[in-house]
Amino acid sequence: MSTSTVYDVKTTIEEIGTIPSQSRVEIEVLQDGEERENRAGSGDEEGDEHNKETASPGEPTLQQPNHLHGIRLVFVFVGMVLAVFLVALDQTLLSVAQTAIATDLKALTDISWVITSFFCTQAAFMLVYGQLLTLWPSKWLFLSAVVLFEVGSLISAVAPLMDVLIFGRALSGVGAAGIFICCLTILAETTSIRQRPMLFGILGATFALSSVIGPLIGGALTDSIGWRWCFYINLPVGGVTVIAIVFLLRATPPLGKQHGARATTWLEKICSIDIIGAALSLAFTICLILPLQWANVTYPWNSPKIIGLFCTALAILIVFIGWQWFLKEKALVPLHLFGNKTVVGSSVVTFFCFWNLLVFTYYIPYFYENVRGKSSAMSGVALLPMMIALVAMTMGGGFIITMTGHYWPWMVAAPFFLAVGSGLMYMVRYDSHNSFVIGAQILVGLGVGPLLQTPIIATQATSDVRNIAKCTSIVSYLQRLGGALGVGVASAIFDTELQLQLAHRAPAVDAHAVQQNATVLLDLPAGPARDGALAAYTYTLNYIYIMGAPTAFFVLLAVVFFVSHKSLKSRSRS
Template sequence: MGRAVAGMGSAGIFSGSLIIVAHAIPLAKRPLFNGCISSMFGISSVAGPLRGGLFTDKVSWRWCFYINLPAGAVTILVIAIFFPAPNHHNKKTTWTERIKKFDPMGTTLFLPAIVCLLLALQWGGTTYAWNSWRIIVLFCFFAVLIILFSVVQYTQKENATVPRHILSRRTIWSAAFYSFSVGAAFLSSVYFLPMWFQAVKNASPVSSGIMNLPMLISVVVTSLLAGIIITFIGYYTPFMILGSILLAIGYGLMSMFHTDTSKGIWIGYQIVTGAGAGSGMQQSLIGVQVVLPLADVPTGTAMIIFAQTLGGALFVSIGNNVFRNKLVEYLAKYTPKVDVASILKVGATGLQNIVDKHDLPGVLHAYNDALVQTFIVSAAMASISMIGALCMEWKSVKGKKLAPGGAA
């Protein structure tokens, strides 16, 4: 329950920060500010696990959660003091009408549908067999709930979670597809790359976070550079295409990791991958803000962030399934005498401390070959994201002289 509440808060923080930018900054200057926010997202994606590992090693895992309380309090205070509430054009809206705009029926159907899908993907092939009745029931519930959700969305019209006039825009569904694919690739690798460092390179949680810094720095630098360049040239679509290309190349290179990969190689491959994420991830949000009026920007922004987060959540589960199944296969191939259950139970951290020295090379070989399969999945999703990038409309943030919150 606590993680669910924290997740809702996290979603509100990221989308809320982008909506604040939409209200406060003219469209032509937004790429730079969105680049700053995206660089913060890149920092948090890598620095968060690093901080968590540090707390776990040095203090207590509980501080991974406690630290959010003072940080959240400071953030609330700053927003309350420095960000005035925007003026709403229609102040006569009743509370009932406002609640309807949240689409409670659609939300009630959609959330459990996603939970069923995530549980099925996480448990299938690992905790339970794919043909287990539990997995089948979860997939059936997901299908039924999604169908009911689609019916509700059709009948609710403009009060739907995603109104038809927004979803029908080419840029919107293209940006959502792009964000889903890039989120699937990037967020999955953020989970599995530290695991590779811990298992194959015998790094501690803190050390694996430090070894992730090349990707972090690359994401931050390229996010800012992309924002600056787009502010001058106006066009964001080329950076989405560039991001897809660099991500696919980066993950393709990372899929060639082996147990004796040198430091220079894994640093260089991370830089390429981070450059792809930094170049493209935030541009779908710019596209949404270009084509939508201010009143629809919050909905469009939330849709893109949801697609990105959903892609990451689904493909962490899918990647974990691929990893565990391949690990079992490769352990049987390289070290048939090793107890597979004990290897799966101990995890990546401390793996080299429990495995017999004679069996260790084979176990590390199996771990490496299983983990690089997840990078192949990321490379595939990065390549697929090119479809969304190519389908985007070529519009410029400098198309019109707009006040803050305007649309081209």
């Protein structure tokens, strides 16, 4: 039988982060000598990650964070970092292997589905996992997500046909969604709000860095031992994650679960899942992403199929919102969660953050490859100034937020760097000095980095403990959606503006040939036609880069008017 003792703690120094003084911690000393912290947290009008005050005798108590410390926390976190690394790597690893896959499987027309299937299921199932995490322990959901990701990778690696490969990629996307949402939820369950910014910063830096080195690793594997090893590589790394989580993470009830309540059966839990909402969200995501993938590649923008898919997505969204309103608390996305202004503001911030991250990550290499004549590998290297600045701000910002307890100033300052960096990228010309381009890239990285994980921190810090998983899944879903829409809008601008610019600056150059293979620009003989064509291509990219300025303005408005300006120090006191 366990015994409980209540201690007044003046100052507690944790292995990672600091718990403010005057903390009152209830430590339950178990028979096996382990100690478990059950903290009662502070709240505000928007809700907090803990209850506003400790429940009085006779009142129901809710499941609170169960903090990890020392070597257990380190190994569990390393396991999660490896899992996030694989997910981010998987999104870009195949960008240079598609030709080899299409040739080997003899299915060139279906190659776009290899990436599209992964992205669609990953985005849509983030909302599903947000609801599942309110029903089952995060440990088992995380392990099941890793298993799904690994099984999908294995199916993709051995796929004899393109249809089998696409199925494997879709299954991996489901697992990837669970991995990302479960990581963020597990950190909410096992660390204090003061520790989380630094840990989230490491996760964000891992995501950004692996997205850049993905094409380099994918190209090396494809050229040396074959494209199938782009999937085989996931298996041993995923095994390390499973071992760390199985042996070092204790399974606990979902955050906010009422203690003493009647235990629900598996059948009751399954019946409480918003299956219709999940199907609608998946259908909406597919109908929105497919036309963005197909436009001006498979079909023109004014094609009835493209327009029809966009109209269908809008209709599904209206039905989805109506269904969520009807279900209220049992919905996949309870609409009352948007009553927390910080959730709304964080969603806008993360939407445009990922919008800019993917747009600049995709289109800066276009400049280096097609204007400066660099190889794909060297274009990835040329992107490093932006990514190093981004990683430095993500990790450094997380560390400083952990020390100071303030996230809001970082979110306010970041849009100014993004706007200036975007403006300078707009001023880049085909003959601009490398130092000018690098400086502009660094400013963009300084603007995007602080916004990569800070919205999640703000959301978790201002959400009721019972809603942390769902609010986290909403913000993460909109993050992925912002990336997809950003790339889609950039593609539309690129295709339209390139024709106009070439017609104006290099009318003798075949615009269609340039759109199909931009390397023909560098094959042109030196002279006015070549200079005009390179200038036209660069001006087209300028119109894409400048999108960062208005989106930075929207981010600033969202932070100033919606994101709560609260100190994490007060939130970590009990």
